[in-house]
Amino acid sequence: MEKKQKERKGHLVLVPCPLPSHMSPMLHLAKLLHSQGFSITVIHTQLNSPNQSHYPEFSFESIGGSMLESYSAFDGDVMLFLSELNMKCETPFHDCLIKMQLCSQYNPISCIIYDSVMYFSAAVADDLQILRIVLRTSSAANYIGLSILDENDCHSTQECRLEEPVAGFPFLRMKDMPLFSTQKHTRKVLTCIYNGTKTASAIIWNSLWCLEHALFEKIEDETLVPVFPIGPLQRYSSNFSTDVLSEEQSCMAWLDKQAQSSVVYVSTGSVITMSKDELLEMAWGLANSDQPFLWVVRDCLVNGSDGVEQLPREFHESTRSRCRIASWLPQQKVLAHRSIGCFFTHNGWNSTIESIAEGVPMLCWPRVGDQRVNARFVSHVWRVGLQLEDRLLREEIDRAIRTLFVDEEGIQIQKQAKELKKKVEISLRQEGASSDFFGRLVKYIRLQETMISLSNA
Structure with a gap:
């Protein structure tokens, strides 16, 4: 393990959300970054943990034990699930990073890349003064839709207004806005997700410039951090090992x-x-x-x-x-x-x-x-x-x-x-937009590593 870590430049810690639709893009991203010479450690919960035998090139650390038995226990309330998940993961995640920093088998951590809904990662990374980048596994359109909800008390579902266009987003109707099974935890979770995203050093997106370029420009202007739309991530590393049924x-x-x-x-x-x-x-x-x-x-x-x-x-x-x-x-x-x-x-x-x-x-x-x-x-x-x-x-x-x-x-x-x-x-070709943004992402992480090394010298 020590030799494998030392042979590679840059140690990235990735924090996926245990929901299957979130786990998959993060693991594809891990494969992609590993191909560029980074060593990868995936820190995950026990719930829906990845099959480590499929990723022998990665290191894995588990946090949280059996704190959450299943998503179904929350009756489909995704906001309640995310609220509980973040509350119960923060301390174990902090302790895990401290243990890794003290362990000789790991290189120093260059950067933490976390799913935007795993917002506990932001506070821990900032406390330990580690560079953090957020991965958004949904569309740029959804991000802006959620920001509108966050600014307007989460939802307006009056029956008479459902067909009305959304202000500033005219091709969406009120009925097209993001919907959650309950609103009880929505405000708190959305606020935490947005704070974690807007204060990150950069944002990786599993989307494409050709699909949402105007929205990416708007988001970059508002957040003042670089945005890297490098999707679709599954097309870079499609030959994952799977169980043949x-x-x-x-x-x-x-x-x-x-x-x-x-x-x-x-x-x-x-x-x-x-x-x-x-x-x-x-x-x-x-x-x-x-x-x-x-x-x-x-x-x-x-x-x-x-x-x-x-x-x-x-x-x-x-x-x-x-x-x-x-x-x-x-x-x-x-x-x-x-x-x-x-x-x-x-x-x-x-x-x-x-x-x-x-x-x-x-x-x-x-x-x-x-x-x-x-x-x-x-x-x-x-x-x-x-x-x-x-x-x-x-x-x-x-x-x-x-x-x-x-x-x-x-x-x-x-x-x-x-x-x-x-x-x-075309986007995925060598000089295409997604490929170009991925190249920029790698250079950005390397540059940040260099700047941190110089400041610590």
């Missing part, structure tokens, strides 16, 4: 047999739940569309129960020849498959940017958090999808799928999705 193999073999751009891929992420009625409306909307579909139905998708068991026999009989249902699939691999023609998604940012990167049109069904902002941008700014409004109805699902695959509007959306994919590919 028989379910995955059979579904990919099934996709191989389908016509090009014909399959509707359906997934609502790792956290979202739905009612039985919503499950049935989704099922019959898919069935009535006559398109083949691949549907991820998690074990606890329907209010904590097995969703597959809630589907009627008639549904299975009518769709047997053109449907596959799985409890888990490697989404990036699925979206890259030639047979996928549409992604029916909740519009979490990872799902949204993965779909954009693969040129797959989206059918948007946003629920909470940043999903509503993302869906609005997909459907009305980037124009690479359609959004289902309000209640989930089988007739609307059927109509939207047929529009995406058959109608002139759908053909234009398909064309725009392919054009946006090309822009992503």
Whole structure:
């Protein structure tokens, strides 16, 4: 361990959030920074801890023990979860860094890079006088949307105002603003996240300049710190080790047999739940569309129960020849498959940017958090999808799928999705925007290391 640490220049400590949608971008970033010669230590909670065998090149430190048993214990209240997480992590994180500083196997810590929602990291880094950079795993549009909420008492959901445009953000309606299951902890958590972000030395973004350049310029002007949009992070290091499941193999073999751009891929992420009625409306909307579909139905998708068991026999009989249902699939691999023609998604940012990167049109069904902002941008700014409004109805699902695959509007959306994919590919090339911003990030960290070394000399 000591030899491996000493061989590399610069020791970065990364602090991911344990929610799966946050963990993945941070680990992709870790891979990317390691490729540039940095040694990496990932400090994580016991909850949803990363599989260390997949990342033998990293060091790992655990904090917090079993302080949080599961996210589900908070009944989907993400703000309560984040409040508890930050409160219980600060002291163990401080103690962990002190231990690392005293341990000869570790090089001195050059920089702490932390998920913006793990805001306890800011106070600890400042106390120990360690450079800190924040990673934002959502869109720039969501950041600005949340800042509007923070300035306006978190939410305005009066029924009569839901269709009104947002002041200073006219292509968003009030109903498109970020939404959380409760508002009790929202003000406190948002304030802490923004304080931690605005006072960081720099901001890394899992987004692209070609998608949100005007918003990045606005954010850089307001925060007065450098912004590095280097996404989509999953495209830099896609060959992660994964557990090969028989379910995955059979579904990919099934996709191989389908016509090009014909399959509707359906997934609502790792956290979202739905009612039985919503499950049935989704099922019959898919069935009535006559398109083949691949549907991820998690074990606890329907209010904590097995969703597959809630589907009627008639549904299975009518769709047997053109449907596959799985409890888990490697989404990036699925979206890259030639047979996928549409992604029916909740519009979490990872799902949204993965779909954009693969040129797959989206059918948007946003629920909470940043999903509503993302869906609005997909459907009305980037124009690479359609959004289902309000209640989930089988007739609307059927109509939207047929529009995406058959109608002139759908053909234009398909064309725009392919054009946006090309822009992503250009961004990732050696002289593209994302690649350039990553190069700037590496130089920035190296420069800060040099300045700190000189000041300590």
